[in-house]
Amino acid sequence: MVQQKAPDFDRWREHFDGLADQRRERGLTTLLVARDAGDAEAVVVLLEVADPERMRQHLGSAELSGAHEGAGVIPGSTRLTLLEPDGPLLGTG
Numbered sequence: 001m002v003q004q005k006a007p008d009f010d011r012w013r014e015h016f017d018g019l020a021d022q023r024r025e026r027g028l029t030t031l032l033v034a035r036d037a038g039d040a041e042a043v044v045v046l047l048e049v050a051d052p053e054r055m056r057q058h059l060g061s062a063e064l065s066g067a068h069e070g071a072g073v074i075p076g077s078t079r080l081t082l083l084e085p086d087g088p089l090l091g092t093g
Contacts, residue, residue: 004068005041005077012043015071022063023047026054041074049082 006012016033023030027050036042049055058064059080068078 001081001083002045002047003077003079003081004043005039005074006043006072007041007074008072009035009040009043012071012073015067016045019063019067022061023058026058027051028055028058052082 013033020030029048029050030045031048032044032046034044034046036044047055
């Protein structure tokens with residue numbers, strides 16, 4: 001789960017969508033993109049991770065860093081939380 005703040009959601013979304021191929025190549029599947037109903041600057045992304053090492057490559061990539069800058073992500077606002085499901089994902093059985 002990625003949480004971050006960006007003042008302009010549409011600008012943020014454009015840069016997020018621009019990295020879709022890179023995420024897919026690194027085994028990341030976007031499950032949810034949401035805005036915090038109580039904070040217009042807060043964005044939450046839920047990703048399924050197929051390979052933690054490839055995820056780390058994505059997190060350290062120049063492309064992601066550039067996208068954060070272009071998207072106006074507020075420096076220091078990104079929080080990454082690794083979740084382990086306790087059973088099947090909703091809607092999968």
